[in-house]
Amino acid sequence: MIxxxxxxxxxxxxxxxxxxxxxxxxxxxxxxxxxxxxxEVGQEVTLHTHFVVREDAQSLYGFVSRLDRNLFRLLIKVNGVGPKLAAGILSGLDAKQFIRCVEGRDITSLVKLPGVGKKTAERLLIEMADRISQLEGQFIPASAGTAGSETDAPELSFTAHNPADEAEAALIALGYKPQEAARAITKVAEEGMSSEALIRLALRNMIPA
Known part of the structure; x- marks a missing residue:
């Protein structure tokens, strides 16, 4: 395994x-x-990975922290949660936020994630309640780069002509409905904002920390 x-x-x-x-x-x-x-593109990056092999595809999933990767491995053991849904969950919530949801039995935040209905959220709370103890004490590196921290991670930018359109498309690709994505982007959009900033703020508003 890689x-x-x-x-x-x-x-x-x-x-x-x-x-x-x-x-x-x-x-x-x-x-x-x-x-x-x-x-930034051209710089060295380190990702903790999980290799998924299926009959019709082979996929390599990467994560900024070992904690996120290990949580991904626990999530795909939950009944009805595959790698794509697990990655979607970790797109809306990082490992620490997800752990807080489980510990606080916060089903409201979980059902806001794309692809997670009430039954799946309930299953996550039940099956992950005992498993998250396996993640205690794991080190969380500051960032995927060779320097910096989570609080001063670089502001990344896209080359799209319309940042709002690209941000909306990214949310739709993640699994949100077009109407939900459009509303979320419109709510946070300000002149001069990059696509990355729009996505970050939209997700933050859709799924409270």
Whole structure:
């Protein structure tokens, strides 16, 4: 199993990063909570990974912290939660926020996540209640780059002509309905904001910390 990858960040888009390591380019699926902490293109990046093999596909999932990766591994053990949904959960909530939801039995925040209905949220609270103890004491690195911290992670920008359109498309790709995505972006949009900033604020408003 591929447990970690370190190399040069060649490309980054919401949901995926391309990392070059020893001449090979690895396409890594990432949650938004990891995307927000990627370094600039051309810099070195380290991601904790989980390799998923299925009959019709092989996917490499990457995470900024070991804690997020290990939570992902616990989530996919929950009945009805596959890798795509687990990555979606970690796009809306990082590991620490998810743990707080489980400990506080906060079903309201969970059902706001795309793809998580009431029954799935209830199942997550029940099945994860005992499992999150396995995550205690795990180190959470500051960022996926070689320097910096979560609080001063670089503001990333896209090259799209319309940041609001790209931010809306990113939320739809994550699983939100077009109407929900449009409302969320309109609510936080201000002149001059980057797509990354719009996505971050929209998710923060849709899923309170």
């Amino acid at each position: 447990g970690r990858i370190r190399g040069i960040l060649v490309e980054k888009t919401p949901g995926q990063a391309l990392v070059e390591c020893s001449g090979l380019g690895y396409e890594v699926d990432i949650p938004y909570t990891t995307f927000f902490h990627l370094p």
